[in-house]
Amino acid sequence: MTQRAMQEATFLILTALAAGSQHGYGIITDVQAISHGRVRLRAGTLYTALDRLRADELIAVDREEAVDNRLRRYYRLTPKGSKRLAAEAGRLQANATAALSRLDLAGGVT
Amino acid sequence: MTDSSGLERGYRRLLACYPKTFRHEQEEEILAVLMASARPGQRRPRLAESADLLRSALGMRLRAPRPGPPSRPWSDALALFSIAAPLFLLVADILEVALPYHLPPTTRYGLIARMLGRHVRIGGLPLFSQPFFDIAVGCQVIVSALVLLALRRLALAALAAAAVYWIVARHSVSWIPYPVQLLSAGVYILEAAALIASPGPRRGRHLMNWRHGVVLLVAAAAVQVSTLMYDAKSPPVRFLARRPPDTTVYLVGSIVLAVTVVSLAVAWKLNRYFLLLLAAMCYPYAMQLAFSSTGDNTDLLGLPTPGHLALLFLPPLLFAGGAVLVAVTPRRSRALLSPDSGQPV
Numbered sequence: 135m136t137q138r139a140m141q142e143a144t145f146l147i148l149t150a151l152a153a154g155s156q157h158g159y160g161i162i163t164d165v166q167a168i169s170h171g172r173v174r175l176r177a178g179t180l181y182t183a184l185d186r187l188r189a190d191e192l193i194a195v196d197r198e199e200a201v202d203n204r205l206r207r208y209y210r211l212t213p214k215g216s217k218r219l220a221a222e223a224g225r226l227q228a229n230a231t232a233a234l235s236r237l238d239l240a241g242g243v244t
Numbered sequence: 245m246t247d248s249s250g251l252e253r254g255y256r257r258l259l260a261c262y263p264k265t266f267r268h269e270q271e272e273e274i275l276a277v278l279m280a281s282a283r284p285g286q287r288r289p290r291l292a293e294s295a296d297l298l299r300s301a302l303g304m305r306l307r308a309p310r311p312g313p314p315s316r317p318w319s320d321a322l323a324l325f326s327i328a329a330p331l332f333l334l335v336a337d338i339l340e341v342a343l344p345y346h347l348p349p350t351t352r353y354g355l356i357a358r359m360l361g362r363h364v365r366i367g368g369l370p371l372f373s374q375p376f377f378d379i380a381v382g383c384q385v386i387v388s389a390l391v392l393l394a395l396r397r398l399a400l401a402a403l404a405a406a407a408v409y410w411i412v413a414r415h416s417v418s419w420i421p422y423p424v425q426l427l428s429a430g431v432y433i434l435e436a437a438a439l440i441a442s443p444g445p446r447r448g449r450h451l452m453n454w455r456h457g458v459v460l461l462v463a464a465a466a467v468q469v470s471t472l473m474y475d476a477k478s479p480p481v482r483f484l485a486r487r488p489p490d491t492t493v494y495l496v497g498s499i500v501l502a503v504t505v506v507s508l509a510v511a512w513k514l515n516r517y518f519l520l521l522l523a524a525m526c527y528p529y530a531m532q533l534a535f536s537s538t539g540d541n542t543d544l545l546g547l548p549t550p551g552h553l554a555l556l557f558l559p560p561l562l563f564a565g566g567a568v569l570v571a572v573t574p575r576r577s578r579a580l581l582s583p584d585s586g587q588p589v
Contacts, residue, residue: 158277176293177277178300181270185304198319198443203396204276205443 140222146173147183148192148211148219155196155210158184184209192218251282254289261301272447321517322442322567324451326396328518329431329438329525330388332460336427337381339468376413377420380428383409387435394446400439407432423471426529430560434525437564455512459505463522466501467529469494474533524563528556 140148143165150156150164161184162175175183187193192215196208211219255278259271278293289297383406390399410428442448473494509519548556 158273159280162277162281176296177274177281178293178296178298180277181274182300182303185266185270200396200443201276203394203444203446204279205272205447206276207273 139225140218143173143175143179144183144187145219145222145226147175147180147187148215148222151193151209151211152216152219155208157199157206157208161209187215191215248279250287251289252279255279255297258289258294258297258301261298261305263301263304266304268451272443272450317515318517318567318570319442320447320451321515321521322438323444323447324456324515324518325448325521325525326399326435326438326442327391327445327448327452328456328460329435329521330384330391332464332522332525333384333427333431334381334388335461335464336467337384337424339464340421340424340471343468343472377424379409379413380406380420380424384428391439391445392449394444394449396439396444396446399445400436403432403436403439407436421471421475422532423467423474423529426532426556427467427526429557430525430528433557433560433564434521434567437567438521441568441570455508455514456518459508459512459514462501462508463505463526466498466505467526469501470498470533473498474536477536521563521567524560527560531556 146165146168147161149168150161156164158177158180162177162180166174184193188195188209191212193209194212196210198208199206252275255275256271259267259274262271278289383402387399387402387406390402410432439445473491476491476494508514
């Protein structure tokens with residue numbers, strides 16, 4: 135069964151968590167770095183996505199800390215989330231390869 | 245300079261648009277991210293931030309319900325306890341002062357009272373003229389104020405200072421009624437663990453509602469009624485009374501109130517770990533009460549042996565230590581065992 139394509143924000147959040155657990159603000163800064171500043175998540179968007187990803191069991195809470203009297207919760211990719219991210223990365227890579235291949239056949243990118 | 249309190253208020257107003265269950269779980273966390281993302285000198289939420297939060301909140305309210313994020317009953321219980329326990333202790337003190345045990349009139353006390361020319365009772369306002377009681381209550385007021393203001397570190401410091409003072413002034417402690425002594429010890433031991441290991445009193449303040457208040461009030465009443473039973477069997481009364489006072493009404497009253505506490509907690513589905521913490525807090529007092537009711541007038545605190553002290557304080561100390569260990573242990577292994585861990589499919 136084919137899965138729906140992943141939204142870019144979701145893909146970047148999962149990518150940010152692929153190297154290890156991160157807290158909310160860490161994810162925001164990492165996503166910005168991964169996308170070379172193109173995608174800047176806001177807190178509302180981030181937590182809507184995190185809530186959905188937790189419900190879909192693609193991520194889970196890794197641990198919690200109290201920093202400066204504020205709760206800091208770290209999220210990690212679950213095995214299911216890793217598989218889903220790998221599948222999505224493969225799909226994007228295949229699409230990109232196909233696109234570049236056809237562009238080459240047509241005379242290359244100008 | 246950033247007006248962080250005004251900015252935080254602004255964010256909280258926006259976060260109030262989220263569904264209650266989501267807010268209950270995530271508000272403090274999102275707020276931390278928003279505050280970390282704020283620009284230097286920012287005084288209120290920016291338009292784009294406000295629009296993003298409102299859109300996110302609306303989306304959550306409109307979407308189909310789904311199983312919520314995993315609960316954190318243990319850390320929530322500690323956070324709740326961190327704010328509830330000092331308040332409980334204060335209420336217990338107030339009841340100790342407001343509802344003293346009056347010596348029954350059919351005793352030798354009547355003659356002695358006439359000789360003394362004043363009314364004799366156990367507890368009540370005269371407690372404040374006893375050495376140390378006013379200072380002990382003052383410490384409790386300070387700790388309660390600090391946890392209400394969510395000043396965790398200052399509350400811990402005040403708690404440590406109070407504990408040191410109790411130890412230094414241990415020879416004067418005997419002036420304080422045993423129930424207050426033992427409840428204070430139980431509260432201080434577990435409160436320290438709760439402040440160290442929980443997300444903090446800010447989270448506790450967020451979790452606390454009127455149901456917790458009712459349960460704590462009834463529990464404090466149960467403690468005070470049982471204290472009257474204890475007072476009726478205490479040495480001064482035993483000395484003054486012609487025959488041992490009938491304590492049936494106090495016994496029945498305290499049992500009824502204790503059953504009410506448990507029934508309300510079950511009916512309202514209060515966090516069971518929180519109830520466990522309350523039970524551990526009351527353990528030293530319950531132990532003393534149980535021993536004093538055995539009939540042989542065993543008094544664990546009168547001339548305490550190391551064994552007596554261990555019996556009274558070791559269980560809550562171990563419980564507090566266990567709570568801290570559970571809270572500081574890396575959660576990966578526990579998360580893998582939890583239903584939300586996302587095991588391979």
